[in-house]
Amino acid sequence: MGMQTTSINRRSFITGMLATGAALGAGALVGCGGQPQAAQGSAGGSSASTAGEDWTAPPAPIEESEIAETIEADIVIVGAGTSGIPAALTAVEEGAKTVLLEKGDTFFAAPNWFAGIGSRYQNELGLTFDRNEIVNDLMWYANHRADQRLINLWYDNSGEAIDWYGDELEESGTLEFAVETDNKDTGGKHASPPVAHVPVEKPYKEMQPNKMGTRLTHPVLLDKAVSLGLDLRYKTPAVQLVKEGDRVTGVIAKNEAGDYVRFTASKGVVLASGGYSGNRYLMEKLNPNQSQNLTSNPQDNGGDGFKMGVWAGGDYGRCAWVMSSDRSIEGGGWTPGSQPWLRVNKFGERFCNEDAPYDFGANAGAMNPGNDWWNIFDANYWDAMTKYHTTICSRMVPAPGAVCTTLVPTDADNFYEMYMAPQLESGNMVQADSLDELATKMQEKSPDITAEALKKTLDRYNELCEKGVDDDFGKIGFRMVGVTEPPYYAMHMITGETGLAALDGLRVNTNLEVIDSEGNAIRGLYAVGNDQGGFYGMSYPWYYGGLHAGKNLTFARLAVKNALSA
Template identity: 45%
Template sequence: MKEEKNQPNGISRRKFIQGAAIGTVGIASAGFLAGCSSEGANQDASEPKTEQTANWTTPPEPIPESEIKNTIETDIVVVGAGSGGMVAALSAAEAGAKTVLLEKGSKSYAGPMWMAAIDSKLQKSMGVNIDKHEAVAEICRYGGHLADQKLVKLWADKSGEAMDWLTDIVESAGLKMMVETDLKVGYYKSYAVGHVVVPDPTPEIAHLGEYGSPLYIPVLTEKAKQLGIDIKYDTPAVQLIQEAGKVIGVIAGSPDSYTRYNVSKGVILATGGYGRNEEMLNDLCPTAQYCGSSIVPAVASGDGIKMAVWAGGALDPLHGVMVFDRGVMHKDTGTLGAPWSGGYLRTGSQPFLRVNVRGNRFVNEDLPYDYLWDASIMEPENVSWQIWDSNWKEDITRFHTTICSRVVPHPQAPPRDGLDYVEQEHASFIDKGLILKADTIEQLAEQMGVPVNNFKATIDRYNVLAKQGNDEDFGKIDFRLSTIEKGPFFAAKLSGTLLCNINGLRIDTNMQVLDENHNPITGLYAVGNDSGSFFSYNYPQMFGGLALGRTITFGRVAGISVANA
């Protein structure tokens, strides 16, 4: 059985997890942690046995009864009070279920903006008509069909209804829902699915925190209180309670003062995934180590997925991460991987010239965000340099990028930062050494540390292509070419920015967690980044807000499903 040592960690790990129910000591004695080589099997009994190191897959010891100070009876517990958890809790309560909402932070996480949906009443009123089967096919294609097409179709069928529900709530609070209909032109088709909550009236300029979930989370929180949902902040869930394989509750709180929550219907996991858990990223998704920065919230430490795995839940066979090509790094001290300490350059996704560390162009720069990151990984040192000149404002305006890479406001899109704001941000990055600035191309090459002659030749060639309006080398659309002639000149060393994991627990169309045999675990459900079965390999960037749209939609499906269980 030596071959198993050479397989990906996920395969041997999941074989190991199948024995989780026998407990930590039983697993160790079963030999899974020691490996299956013939040498191990024939090891002399007199040799000292080495103690195996526990990792995130190892079930913890049961919490002693002496540390459980309170017991609460309820119908449903939702773990995590972000978008998915809040929607699930509200939907369950509206369906008549007594609901407790646990959140380990002092408040709900609010960050994402766009929410993808099809056939919302707002889209219908605007004449937006999207072929559901085409959308499902395209989403599955992005993931190489390593997805449950039934779930993707479920999103397409139910997302409009879920968005209508949310629209009614936010509009009653004096806010407004809009759909981004100004779409990107290019080789990759874009879809008018992105819904965003904005102020009413809507400003032309706005920044992070002034639209999207930071606006609707407080509204949902207030509605949850009105419905009698018991929200417990600063209360991390730590262990699920099982009886004969059925999840019957969850233990939450802190050592010496835990509370047992017994449920009559089920537990819904919505803890935000494992994007901030270095051990889990290394184990499940090592490509995350090619990112130079991260904007994953600290609360996304894998709590829900770990608890489910300890309870016998199965994971997607391959894992990926959502990545934007905006991870700016210091040219000398910047590193890839943990602790992902680089910055976030919002113009990193603009289709300016990209070169590798040898000063050579290597790709059509007009790609979906993670595709350009992928292309950069293939180059020496797994990074690239983005190059622009002092005409950058005119260039960005002409590039006409959309969704979250959009800088210039447009009436058919939510508010954006604007060029003046970006100029201030660039100045700050120049001061920090994250953007290089030089009066000549030769000086810029020297600062970057790339071969001057190669770099100069690349710039000269790119200028020829831009002036003739025909990218003979890589086929970039003509209006996204830009000359680099007017000094001063600028460069930023870019990698990926990590946003979240896109794979997680296997689920069915009721959001119920599946075991290794694809059978549902009674009483256990998952949504958002705790769940899987939907994405793989790459995030479909051209469906603006698909991750949050799935989270909202499936949060609603889960809440109703469990309430009616």
């Protein structure tokens, strides 16, 4: 891989060195995605910014004299995560000379579930699906602010992607897929189909905790890809796309020694760098409604690939939004927050139907003065959660057909140790033997709460629970569980957003090529994962377990195959 000289005009560069704002502090969204690993990142350039700069304007190009080396490849992938890693393995399996660039010192791993339709695993279980029902339900979640052709693309191709991924897991001898067949009873209000495939460590244990997720699978896929010739480079941020005429032909990156290296890509560049949710400047510019409430985001998702795509002429921004959930607390996240406990605002008043998709719960909480609320429950918390029977990310009680993670407690005492004792110590949760005492303790964070108001709310709620009909907010009857037996507990929740899944990014066509504002493809440039938009609206379909990771996997394979066949 010696030095090669190539004559490239200054105007052929689309550079990526604009400073953009330090990343937000990461909290913890534990559940579907797990907790981001602190040492990991996506891939891309720097992340500092100067206020007032036009971030959409391409910065000055890197001089030819600054480039120390040129390396030829067929496919260059930016970002070693849930999209970049399967893209890289797909490419080398297809015989392509492939480079995978990652700015962190290891891969990024968070997701645990992969959604797919029509996999062999589902077929073996006799599971069937209605394409129109699911596609239109996902468009409903998106308020039709999504490209339905992309949702069709996932539906029609995800089964093949899951089967391919499953083959790789089974070849390892240590991992396998389990299918989540225990789905939420929504009372017909929302679909909750059995689409989630969960990579677990063998042997799979039903009704017991399992080790699972991409922390286990990424090393397996990467090891195989490297054995097949993948050029994997950590600590090598992509800083610039190379564009000749109307085609992207490569990437310039900075190696660990600080030298610029040009990677030519005869077939295409795939952006899979994690989106921009970790970049405060871009969040404030593009998504001011959520930027101040972002409590959890994968570190180093600074928008580097996204920016480079925009500088290459890519369109973006039909619906700037990130995944949100009702699990945020001061200092991180609390997985049981999505249980449909009684919720009260700063005045001690009930304010919503608590049994809703998790981002809907966060939206309802954001309507409160102070953007916070309290979850109220009593000594029978384990029995209550058994009756609630929530699933996938919010599952707290084992059940047949459920794929239980190490985050799912085994009994009431285990739940207390895992989720209650730490929060009682932190002060986010208070405990009391009477409602008077509970209200007094809640006043430390919510001074406007009175014992009278709290008792009035509890009396009404318990009356409705006894009746089995929620005349006030319409919660499903079997999830109306009273709060009657001390000790009483109140958990303080805050409105927060998680950037684990960006719901917007670069616009793409059905070939996953980045398109410009006129809808024309930018040849040689593809976007997947959080760098790619158009699949969601302003909510994430939480009842479709693993939809984001499943979409990312599916589109990563398609992008590479399309690039190689173009």
